[in-house]
Amino acid sequence: MLMLVMALPATLKAQDNKPLKVSGTVLDATSSETMPGVNISIKGTQTGTVTDISGKFSIDALKGSVLVFSFIGYETTELIIDSKTSLNVRLKPTIESLEEVVVIGYGITTRKEVTGSIATVKAEDFNKGAYSSPMGLLQGKVAGLSITRPNGADPQAGYQILLRGTNTLTSGQGPLIIVDGVSGVDLKNVSFEEVESIDVLKDGAAAAIYGTRGSNGVIIITTKRAKTGASKVEYSAYMTVQVAPRGVENLTASQFKEAIEKYAPEKAGSLYGAETDWFKEVTRSMPFSQKHNLAISGGNENFSHRTVIFADKSEGLLKDNESNKYLLKTNINQKALGGILTLDYNLSYGMRNYKPANYDLFYQAFIRNPTSPVYDPENEYTGGYTLISGMDYYNPVAMLNERTRNGKTDDAGANIRATLKINNNLNWVNMASIEKSDWEELSYRTKYYPSRLGSNGEAEVSNGRSSDVQYESTINYTESFNKHNFQALAGYSFEEVEANNSYIINSGFDTDLYGPHNIGAGIALGEGTASMGSYKGKSRLISFFGRAMYNYDERYLAAISLRREGSSRFGDNHKWGWFPSASFGWRINQEDFMQSVSWVSDLKLRVGYGVTGNQDIGNYRSLLLMGRAGKFFYNGEWINTYQPASNPNPDLKWENKSEINAGIDFAVLKNRLGGSLDIYYRKSTDLLYTYNVSVPPYLFNELFTNVGTISNRGIELTLRGVPVKRGEFEWTSILTFSRNSNILEKFSNEEFTDKSYDLGWIGGAIGVNSQKIREGESLGTFYGPVWIGLDELGRDLFKNANPVGLVNPEDWEVIGNAYPDFTLGWSNFLKYGDWDFSFALRASIGGDVLNTYRLYYENWGTFGLNNVTLTQFENPKFVGNARYSSKYVEDATFVKLDNISIGYNLPVNNKYVTNLRLYATAQDVLTITGYKGLDPEVNLGGLTPGIEYLSYYPRTTVLTLGLNVSF
Numbered sequence: 028m029l030m031l032v033m034a035l036p037a038t039l040k041a042q043d044n045k046p047l048k049v050s051g052t053v054l055d056a057t058s059s060e061t062m063p064g065v066n067i068s069i070k071g072t073q074t075g076t077v078t079d080i081s082g083k084f085s086i087d088a089l090k091g092s093v094l095v096f097s098f099i100g101y102e103t104t105e106l107i108i109d110s111k112t113s114l115n116v117r118l119k120p121t122i123e124s125l126e127e128v129v130v131i132g133y134g135i136t137t138r139k140e141v142t143g144s145i146a147t148v149k150a151e152d153f154n155k156g157a158y159s160s161p162m163g164l165l166q167g168k169v170a171g172l173s174i175t176r177p178n179g180a181d182p183q184a185g186y187q188i189l190l191r192g193t194n195t196l197t198s199g200q201g202p203l204i205i206v207d208g209v210s211g212v213d214l215k216n217v218s219f220e221e222v223e224s225i226d227v228l229k230d231g232a233a234a235a236i237y238g239t240r241g242s243n244g245v246i247i248i249t250t251k252r253a254k255t256g257a258s259k260v261e262y263s264a265y266m267t268v269q270v271a272p273r274g275v276e277n278l279t280a281s282q283f284k285e286a287i288e289k290y291a292p293e294k295a296g297s298l299y300g301a302e303t304d305w306f307k308e309v310t311r312s313m314p315f316s317q318k319h320n321l322a323i324s325g326g327n328e329n330f331s332h333r334t335v336i337f338a339d340k341s342e343g344l345l346k347d348n349e350s351n352k353y354l355l356k357t358n359i360n361q362k363a364l365g366g367i368l369t370l371d372y373n374l375s376y377g378m379r380n381y382k383p384a385n386y387d388l389f390y391q392a393f394i395r396n397p398t399s400p401v402y403d404p405e406n407e408y409t410g411g412y413t414l415i416s417g418m419d420y421y422n423p424v425a426m427l428n429e430r431t432r433n434g435k436t437d438d439a440g441a442n443i444r445a446t447l448k449i450n451n452n453l454n455w456v457n458m459a460s461i462e463k464s465d466w467e468e469l470s471y472r473t474k475y476y477p478s479r480l481g482s483n484g485e486a487e488v489s490n491g492r493s494s495d496v497q498y499e500s501t502i503n504y505t506e507s508f509n510k511h512n513f514q515a516l517a518g519y520s521f522e523e524v525e526a527n528n529s530y531i532i533n534s535g536f537d538t539d540l541y542g543p544h545n546i547g548a549g550i551a552l553g554e555g556t557a558s559m560g561s562y563k564g565k566s567r568l569i570s571f572f573g574r575a576m577y578n579y580d581e582r583y584l585a586a587i588s589l590r591r592e593g594s595s596r597f598g599d600n601h602k603w604g605w606f607p608s609a610s611f612g613w614r615i616n617q618e619d620f621m622q623s624v625s626w627v628s629d630l631k632l633r634v635g636y637g638v639t640g641n642q643d644i645g646n647y648r649s650l651l652l653m654g655r656a657g658k659f660f661y662n663g664e665w666i667n668t669y670q671p672a673s674n675p676n677p678d679l680k681w682e683n684k685s686e687i688n689a690g691i692d693f694a695v696l697k698n699r700l701g702g703s704l705d706i707y708y709r710k711s712t713d714l715l716y717t718y719n720v721s722v723p724p725y726l727f728n729e730l731f732t733n734v735g736t737i738s739n740r741g742i743e744l745t746l747r748g749v750p751v752k753r754g755e756f757e758w759t760s761i762l763t764f765s766r767n768s769n770i771l772e773k774f775s776n777e778e779f780t781d782k783s784y785d786l787g788w789i790g791g792a793i794g795v796n797s798q799k800i801r802e803g804e805s806l807g808t809f810y811g812p813v814w815i816g817l818d819e820l821g822r823d824l825f826k827n828a829n830p831v832g833l834v835n836p837e838d839w840e841v842i843g844n845a846y847p848d849f850t851l852g853w854s855n856f857l858k859y860g861d862w863d864f865s866f867a868l869r870a871s872i873g874g875d876v877l878n879t880y881r882l883y884y885e886n887w888g889t890f891g892l893n894n895v896t897l898t899q900f901e902n903p904k905f906v907g908n909a910r911y912s913s914k915y916v917e918d919a920t921f922v923k924l925d926n927i928s929i930g931y932n933l934p935v936n937n938k939y940v941t942n943l944r945l946y947a948t949a950q951d952v953l954t955i956t957g958y959k960g961l962d963p964e965v966n967l968g969g970l971t972p973g974i975e976y977l978s979y980y981p982r983t984t985v986l987t988l989g990l991n992v993s994f
Contacts, residue, residue, distance in 0.1 A: 050085040051114030052941050053078050053096060057151035059942040059993055062118060063256060065098045070105065081257035082941075113936045120149065130226040130247045132236035132588075133501055133516055133574070140578055142586045142610035143233030143635050144688050144705050146170070146745065148225045152761065152854065155865055155928035156948040157265040157318050157987050158219040159341070159350075161248055162186040167852035167869040167925060169227050170705075170743035170763040172244075177966040179980040180269060181384050182316070182341040182350040185214070187968050190229060190244035192739035192767040192846070193806055194684055194711040199643025200968050202227075202244035203237055207252075207373065209442055209460045210240065211495045211524070216377040216438050218337040218354055220263050220320040221250045229743075230707060231637025231686030235608030238570055238592040239640035242684045242711070251322070253333040253360040253371075258325035259941075260994040265318040269983035272344055274306050274389060275880045275961050276897040280397040283894065290903055294891035301400035305392035308401060309346055309423050314983075316341035329362045344981055346427055348384040352377065369446040377438040383468070385430070386978040391423040394884070394893040410475030417892050421477035429476040431542055434468040442497075454503045462495040471542040483550075484536040486543040491528030497521065510580035520570040529561035564646040567595045584612035584631075594642045594681075598649040601680030610635030629694040629701070636688075640681035644715060648731050649679040671726040680733055684711040700748035708740045710772075718779045735774045737806075741767035759856040766849040769805045787971040789879065795911045797877055798971055807845030807972040809875060812838075814914035821906040823914070833910070842913035845973025847920075848873030861932040863946075867925045871964065874919040877974045878960040882915040898959055919963040919973070921956035930989075942993040950985040 053065045061082025068075035069086070070093035078084045088094060088108050097103045101118040120127075127138045129147050138147070146169045153164040159182060166174040171191050178184035188201050206212040226247040228234045234241030278286060280302035287294055317340050324333040337354040356375040363370060396415065401424050403413040412425040442460035449455060467490040472479045479485050501518035533549035534557070541548070551557040574588035586609070593603040615621060616630040654672035658665045686709035694701035714735030722728050744764040751758040775782050787798035787809075799810045812834035813826035827838040851870040857863065885899045888908045899905070930946030956963050962982055965975045 046087040046089055047108065047112050048085060049088050049094070049108055049112050049114065050083070051116060053082050053084065053116045053118060054942060056117035056119040057149065059261070059944070059991060060254075061256060061259065061941060062098060065096055065118065068095045068097075069093070070095050080255065115935055115941070117932070120151065130224070130249055131233065132228065132241075132245070133499075133518060133572075134503065134514075136514075136576070138692075139581060139614065139629070139631070140576070140584060140612075141692075142576075142584050142612040142633050143228065143637075144230035144633070144690055144703075144707070144743075145233050146172075146227040146229065146703075148227075150223055151856070153222070154854075154867055154926050154950075155930075155946070156926060156950045156985065157267055157316070157989070159184075159339070160186055160214045161217050161219045161222045161225070162188060162214060164219055164222060165225055165227075165246075167867055168761070168763070168854065169229075170745045170852075171229060171741065171765040171767070172227055173850070173967065175964055175967065177964075178386075179962070180272075180314075180344050180983040180985075181348070181980040182343045183348075183381055183383060184980065187966060188246070189968060190227070191707065191709065191741060192769045193968070193972075194242060194709065194737060194739060195641055195682055196714050196716045196735055196737070196800075196970060197644070198242075198641045198682055198715060200243055202246050203234075203240040204246050204248070206248045207250055208444065208458060208499075209440075209462070209497065210522075211462060211497075212440070213377075213438060213464070215352065215379065216354060216375065216440070217248065217250065218320055218335060218356075220318075220337070221322070221335055221356075222248055223251045224249045229705070230635055230688035231639055231684065231709065232586070232588075232608040232610035232635025232688060233637070235606050235637035235639050236572055236574055236588045236590060237639070238572070238590040238606040239568070239594060239604065239642040239681060241606075242639040242641040242682065250358075251333060253324060253326060253331040253358045255326055255328055255331050256324070259323070261320075261322040261324075262990075262992050262994075263318075263320040264990045265316075265987050266989075267316040267318070267341075267985055267987045269314040269316075269344060269985055271984045272306075272310060272981050273961065273983070274981040275393050275979070277393050277884075277894040278397065278897060278900055279304070282897075282900055283397050286890070286895070286900055286903075290887055291890055297396060297398070297891035299396065299398045299400065301398050303395075303397050303399060303401055305395045305397065305423055306389075309388050309392055309427050310344050310981075311342060311346055314342035314344050326360070329366075331360045333358045343384055344983055345384050345388060347382055347432075350379065350381040352379045354378075367448040369448075371444040371446075373440070373442045375438075375440040377436075379434075379436045379438075381434045381436075383432055383434055384980060385426065385432075386980055388423045388426055389979055389981065390977045391421050391426065393880070394420065395423060396892065397894060409477070409480065410473075412475065412477070414477075415892070420892065425475060425477050429473040430471065432468070432470045434466065436464060436466040438462070438464045452505050456499075456501045456503065458497070458499045460495075460497040463492070464494075465492045466490060469543040471539070473539040474536075479534070482534045484539050485532065485534040486536070486546045486549060487530065487532045488543055488546055489528065489530035491526065493524070493526035496523045512578045512581070514574075514576040516572075516574040518570075518572050520568075520572070522568045523565065524567075525563075525565040527561070527563035529559070531557065531559040533557040565595075566646050568642070569593045578612075580617065582614050582617040584614070586610050586635075588637075592640070596642055596644055596646060596648065597681065598677040598679035600677045604640055604681045604683075606638050606640060608635065608637030610637075626697075627693075627695055628698050629692065631692040633690040633692065634688070636686070638683060638685045640683055641711075642681060648673070649676050651675040651726065674720070674725050674727045674730045676730065676732055678733075679715075679731065680713060682711055682713050682715055682733070684709055686710070699752070700746070702744065702746040702748075704745075705743045706741075707743075709738065711737045711739075716774075734776050734779055736772040738770050738772055739767055741765060755858075755860045757858045759858075761852075761854040763852040764849065767846070769807075769846060771800055771802060771804060771806055774800065774802050787877075787974060789877075789882070789911060791883070792909060793882065793911050797911060797974065800970060804841075805844055805846060806970060807967070808841055809843040809845075809877060809913075809916050809973070810839045811842045811916070812910075812912040813840055813842060814912040817904060821904045823905070823907050823910060823912065825912060834912075843875030843877075843916040843973075845876070845919075845967060846874055847871040861934065863930045863932075864928070866927040868922060869925055870920075870922045872920050874963075875916050875973060876919040876958060876960065876963050876965055878915050878917050878958070879975055879977055880960055882911060883909055883977065885909075885915075896959075917958050917960070917963075919956075919958060919965075921954055921958065921963045923951075923955075923964070924953040926950050927952055939994055940992065942991065944989075944991040946989045946991075948985075948987040948989065950987070951982060952984055 065078040173189040228245040334357040339352040359372040440462040470487040504515040535550035570592040572590040576586040590606040652673040656670035688707040690705035713733035746762045783801040785796035854867040928948040933943040
């Protein structure tokens with residue numbers, strides 16, 4: 028017995044030394060995709076293995092030993108072996124890896140070789156949650172890139188995108204969007220779940236390779252592609268509700284009654300006894316949406332595929348407003364001719380069924396008397412709805428119920444990219460693409476629709492179709508010898524866009540039974556009072572381009588490009604233009620004198636100059652167009668006559684934007700902290716605008732021509748770091764800062780001498796222009812009377828008032844500007860074990876917004892028939908009428924908590940399931956602002972930015988529960 032006891036410890040020790048068979052799967056921590064080829068070793072030994080094509084591994088290791096997982100571009104991970112023998116290991120991409128791939132125009136490079144201002148956002152840094160467009164993933168992530176959604180919670184609403192300010196007066200202001208090498212793709216046909224990375228080409232040097240389409244920057248979206256590996260199924264589901272709807276605040280029925288009794292007793296006849304919340308009458312209490320994404324992928328080195336099915340059913344806050352979207356996409360990658368030919372096929376189809384929102388319903392719900400009942404059963408003329416007479420004053424419930432509106436869009440796309448490897452240094456790439464879209468909208472207003480009473484119903488049918496055909500051919504050459512590295516590109520591009528549409532409106536139907544499906548039955552068509560029209564347009568863009576990139580010893584970098592481009596949209600004398608660029612870089616950390624500075628991981632100076640253009644204007648603007656001028660009676664019949672509708676302008680040419688950018692990229696403390704700083708100056712010349720001209724000598728009283736000049740200058744800063752990394756806990760933080768200054772330098776010449784134009788019309792009872800564009804000043808500048816307070820009688824007091832208390836227009840002053848002084852973004856990602864938590868904030872400091880609801884309805888003038896703003900009830904001293912002034916131009920500063928998310932990766936020990944993740948997200952959570960209107964983040968595009976108009980869609984907070992699972 029004693030010998031047995033003495034032998035027991037040795038037996039146990041021998042058992043402890045028995046190797047364990049440890050197996051598992053290695054996954055990308057961002058995409059949850061399996062990772063083949065990962066090196067796995069036992070620390071301190073020569074024993075190791077690699078993951079197979081499915082990302083799986085198996086290794087014998089002693090309990091207590093350390094497994095080391097390493098892969099290029101990913102952080103090395105170490106795990107101590109305990110009794111657990113089945114592992115799921117997640118490798119995280121390294122912070123700002125110098126070998127990180129960056130997508131540039133017509134190619135790729137590495138971050139260390141970039142000489143232009145390019146921001147790359149990977150999946151791990153995307154905003155969390157469910158989005159109607161990939162642009163939601165990018166909001167607040169890139170310095171200098173403004174992404175807003177002025178139309179709030181409308182499921183059909185898109186994002187407004189502005190990069191480095193406004194560079195044009197009349198042409199398109201949004202950046203060029205490219206998805207997997209194809210431009211012009213509708214982002215509504217891209218599943219946000221399938222986006223792998225987004226690269227933003229910000230400066231002229233980076234964007235000049237795209238010529239006339241790159242003036243406002245370029246956003247390149249790369250989606251998940253076919254990859255070699257075992258068959259894999261990925262499924263994501265998102266369940267979303269909208270809560271806390273935010274509209275413009277007016278008076279409740281009880282407040283309305285109190286206000287009548289206190290401040291307007293003479294309007295007691297406007298009290299009808301009901302308590303109606305008109306906002307609630309036209310909105311859903313908790314709109315529900317769901318999104319599902321199913322991806323099937325796999326293949327070998329010679330043939331791989333990825334097929335995606337995406338479904339999105341979204342309810343809007345407004346009743347009868349919804350969007351249903353279904354997408355099907357497949358990507359096939361095939362090698363042929365012994366591997367020297369690679370074929371990449373893409374097929375996609377998207378179908379959207381939707382019910383558009385009528386934004387006027389929210390305006391009518393605001394002004395409607397809350398003591399008025401919704402229904403009046405005795406009123407047969409209105410269909411049983413309450414009718415109160417007033418100018419543009421309608422029952423919003425009747426507007427909602429007595430109109431049907433449906434839309435449908437079918438989009439189909441196909442492209443193929445063939446890459447022929449001529450030799451190890453030379454590739455020839457050809458890409459052909461076609462995108463087609465067909466849409467139709469049907470609308471019917473019944474005989475009880477408030478603004479159509481007496482018309483016996485009104486039907487409208489509109490439809491259209493478009494096609495976009497593209498072909499590109501490029502030759503790519505690379506060469507490296509000694510310390511010299513060279514890349515060259517030469518290419519040709521062709522694009523033809525064609526679109527047509529038509530519509531018909533008819534009224535006077537015998538019955539509402541058929542809706543818009545018997546439109547010829549209306550009597551207005553026979554009486555000549557119906558309306559119809561059609562249009563067709565086509566444009567072509569042809570380009571030749573080239574680029575050369577060189578670096579010596581990965582230390583001295585240079586890139587030049589040149590594009591020659593012709594567009595059918597310009598005049599005969601200027602259809603073609605040249606667009607050059609040059610940029611240079613110096614990686615200081617590679618110099619000998621920096622080798623002893625161990626805490627500097629990367630330090631690079633960049634400078635670049637580039638010229639781009641803007642051809643985003645309508646077709647045929649350079650031509651003499653004719654339009655109908657009336658009829659005359661001749662030979663017993665009425666004959667149409669025609670007259671000029673535009674002036675010919677053979678000298679119509681490109682808007683040109685030249686830009687210089689200087690920047691520095693850096694990383695320190697073993698890449699724990701990195702970032703970039705950019706300073707830029709961009710100048711846009713030959714700006715297009717429509718000027719008034721005399722007839723004669725001109726044929727028409729307006730001329731679309733090149734005159735103006737706009738400049739933008741600014742600074743951008745991006746910082747990314749890991750403040751804490753200890754054990755299983757890691758905190759990553761990203762901070763962005765940007766400031767832009769905009770000046771209209773020139774708007775006149777010898778012929779067009781006016782240096783100022785009035786814009787920003789505020790109609791109705793106000794009847795003034797709120798803004799001016801003036802040489803030497805920024806766009807978006809508000810002009811008006813300066814409000815200094817109220818007199819003892821509760822009437823407005825103005826600076827420089829005339830004897831009747833008003834201010835003459837020539838004495839108006841600058842009272843605000845729409846553009847912010849600077850913007851900030853702060854994103855944070857915290858991870859502990861299998862848990863993760865993230866939140867993102869944005870701030871806009873400075874800038875002004877014209878609050879038109881206060882302007883029109885912060886007074887007692889129309890009270891009784893109309894409701895008023897809650898601010899008038901809270902501060903009732905003002906007794907005057909509505910007059911435009913600085914009183915209603917408010918500070919637009921805000922801080923927003925855009926996104927907060929928590930997720931958990933469930934440990935999986937199943938041969939069928941490789942990944943399982945649950946998470947919850949809240950979007951548009953909180954806004955901190957002094958602004959008294961709906962939302963200080965309003966439209967900043969166009970020539971009249973910074974105005975919150977009466978027509979709007981409310982904001983909501985979006986709560987999402989999500990599931991990601993891979994098999």
